[in-house]
Each structure stands twice: as C-alpha cells, then as structure tokens.
Amino acid sequence: MSDHLPKAIDEGLAGCHSCGKVSPAALGRCPRCGSSLHTRKPASVQRTVAYLLGATALYIPANLLPVMTMTEWGDVMEPTILEGMVEFWRREAYPIALVIFVASIMIPLIKIVALGWLCAAATGRVKPSPRVLGRIYWLTELLGRWSMVDIFVVSILVALVQFGTVMTVSPRSGALAFAGVVVLTMFAATSFDPRLLWDQLDLGENSDTIPPQTESE
C-alpha cells in the first residue's frame, strides 16, 4: 500500500483509447489520432447500467418468443432458442446442444450479471479483489460476440431452406430481441471503464479510518 504508483489522471493526463498516446486531457482530442480524450469514460456507469437494463428487458422476449417459423409439408413449428437446444439434446447431438446452451443462454446472462456486478464495484457498493474483477471484465469482452451464433443460424436457414410448399423457414421476432440483447451487452461492455474499479480501490486505501456506513456480513 505504501508503494504508490502514479496515475495518469493525477497529472491531468489521459491515454488515448485508439492509439495509446498519453497527452494532457485538457486538449480534448488526441493530437496524434484525433480521438476524443477522457481521463475516464464520460458517465461510464450510467451508460453501462442503461444498456444492461435494455438488455435485461429484451432477454425475456428473446427467450420466450420463437426465433423462426419452420414449415414442413404444412406442419408449422415455431421453436424458441431453448426449444432449438432441447431438440438437439433429444436427437443426442449433445456437443451442439451444449454449444447453443452456452452461447445463447449462459453467456448473455453471465454478461449481464457480471457487468452489473462490475458497476456495483465501480461505485463502491461491493468490494471484491481487483484481480477477480479483471478476469471477469476480460471474460465479458471476449465472450459477448459468440452469442450471435443463433442469429446466424436463423439467417443461414432462412437463406437455404426455401423449397416452396415442401419446406420453408422464415424469421420471427424472437430473433430481433435476441440480436438486441447481444448488441446491447456489447455496447455495455465497451462503455464500462475498468479504471473506475482501481479508483475505488485507491479510495478505500486512503480512507481506512472511516468505516463504510452500511456493513453487512
């Protein structure tokens, strides 16, 4: 704790998000690449929470509404994402069922919960270890895109399965809601500023004498 390393913000400096050059934040724009300069991303927690609320709201229709309509010889099937997974499981295609379960159901949920928890940590409501937080943040940035796989499956089936009266596939509104969840969680991950987590940590170290007001076991 005594080993105090200097932070860019303490000297009024900011590292550019695009090119990495360290310049005075007062410049407003990076002199090298022209990106806007911030010591911290503006309204980072508010924006992240807003995107997360949007994603949470869409997560419900994304899982309840059918993602496509499959018509085979007049039989109409309207599977939701979960039903699509169960169908693979029933046909004993376990690896693919697992891939869909992880990519479409687990990852969006983990992302929403993890980013929500990071926001709570960035505003000092929870105090976990920064290393754990780092791992979580890295994971959310890495995983998000893979959730898009089910949207691509719908697009591929719609393009391929066009056999007139025999068999056709068309998209349904669940797919839109699901794509919305994925895109909103990606925006949430990019609008979050991990440096806030370390600011909280420094704040905690400097105010050791003042106990937090609400202490729960």
Next chain:
Amino acid sequence: MRRTRIARATWPQPSNGPHRVACHFCDTLHEAPAVPEGTAARCRRCGVVLYQNRPASLVRTTAFSLASLVLIGITHSFPFLVMKSNGLQTELSLYRAAHELIREGSVVIGCGVGVFTTVAPLVMAVGLLYVNAPLLWGRAAPGARVVARWTAHTEPWNMTEVFLLGVLVSLMKLGSMAELVFGVGFWAFAGLMVCMAAAVAGIDRNELWDRLEVADE
C-alpha cells in the same frame, strides 16, 4: 515480472518522445522503453499487457490483409453451401444470408448480419491494407490516421468465426433432411477467418502509430 534494459527501438521514433504509457486497465502511468521483439511490457500494478513489440508487424499485417481481401472476393463469387432436397436445390451465399432476411421483413437483423459478415471484414481488410502497405515504404497514405482509427473501431464487429460456428450448427440441424455440399465460398470464408485473425494479431499499435507520426514529420 519481465524487465529489460535494452532500449533500442526496432523502428524509427518520432521526435517528440520519450514516451509514456498509461495502463488502459488501471490508469497507472509508466515510462515506456522499447522492448525486444516478441516480448511485451506489463503493468506494474495490475499486470495487463501495456504494449508489445511484435516482429515483422507491417509485413505480416499487409500480407494477411491482402490475402483476406482476395478471399473476400472469392467467398462472394462462389456458393457457400448447396442444399439439395426433393429434387430442388438452393444455395447459400453471404449476400443471400443477409438479403433473404430483409426480403422476409426482418430488415434490422438482415442489415446486422450483412454488417457482421460482409461489411466489417471488408472494412478491416481494406483499412489495414491502406494504412500498412504504404508504411512499408515509409509513407503515410492520405487520411491514414482516420482510417487506422476506424479500422480499430470495426474490429469487435467482425464476426467471421461466429458465422462459421453458425454454419456448423445449421449443418447439424439440416444434415438429416437434405444433402449438403460445401462450395468454394465456404473454404474461402474459413481461410478468411484465419487470415483476418493473423492480420489483427500482426498489428503492433505502438509501431504503427510511431511510424505514422514519423512519416508525416
């Protein structure tokens, strides 16, 4: 932690050095000496990679983005998958995957699929080539800094690998009901995924921006 005393840069340095770097993760400010090729400098506080010296970065990025561009051309000229069922035949192409969705009324998802599988890889390949190739001769193309910035912003939206997983899942879904044949477009797209990843892995952000700065001096 890996420390090094070698301070010989392997590329020309801008005159307004010496550099400092702020950790993008915890905002700790560091002096930024050159590190030997193939090694990385890590943050003293949180341990994330601050910057790397990637060997032959310009040549690699140029070569792989050029290869990506050629493969994009091939993947759009030949069918991806051909599906035969009950004497009828349909073809999947990247264009059709997006266009059929739009035709069926899912405009937003259709445009999304088009951006993630067609526009983003194209922007990446052209952008990387435009910025890196002239730098091989020590020149910066007009507007190279803006292009470099936008190419970096496009990266998370390039979802070639996710689309390939989508193809795999679709195959499992359709395999039992129809005959499916891989086209040249599919193999070109698989190659594109590899080349794109290699081009992005070749980028050395420090070297790129230093060279861009030197080229304009």
